[in-house]
Amino acid sequence: MITVLVDHNxxxxxxxxxxxxxxxxxIELGVLRVKTFADVSLSVETSDRRLWEFAQENGMxxxxxxxxxxxxDSLEQTILARNLPTSTPxxxxxxxxxxxxxxxxxxxxxxxxxxxxxxERYLGTGRxxxx
Numbered sequence: 001m002i003t004v005l006v007d008h009n010x011x012x013x014x015x016x017x018x019x020x021x022x023x024x025x026x027i028e029l030g031v032l033r034v035k036t037f038a039d040v041s042l043s044v045e046t047s048d049r050r051l052w053e054f055a056q057e058n059g060m061x062x063x064x065x066x067x068x069x070x071x072x073d074s075l076e077q078t079i080l081a082r083n084l085p086t087s088t089p090x091x092x093x094x095x096x097x098x099x100x101x102x103x104x105x106x107x108x109x110x111x112x113x114x115x116x117x118x119x120e121r122y123l124g125t126g127r128x129x130x131x
Contacts (some may be wrong), residue, residue: 033100
């Protein structure tokens with residue numbers, strides 16, 4: 001089972017995704033589980049670099065809405081500098097505000113499930129945008 005770690009900047013959107021994952025039966029099937037910062041005892045002050053490292057150390061997919069490359073410790077800069085062929089992907093919601101739209105949310109859920117089902121195929125890809 002793949003663990004998806006939700007970045008604190010999209011916890012509201014992730015709650016909607018989780019609801020759809022439950023409704024569609026993906027959670028019950030054991031395809032993935034969703035964890036928040038609180039679930040894994042991370043502070044919302046955790047740097048992007050440390051967050052990426054934490055996800056890598058624990059074999060987690062990081063789900064985020066973060067796209068910035070502001071500074072050495074930014075998520076994008078960390079991916080560029082540290083990504084290896086064995087690194088787990090960072091999955092980024094292309095438009096987090098649209099998660100409230102059911103059709104958009106459903107496409108995001110399908111893509112996230114696909115990434116989890118074919119996890120090894122996505123190792124080393126760095127960042128993936130959904131949908």
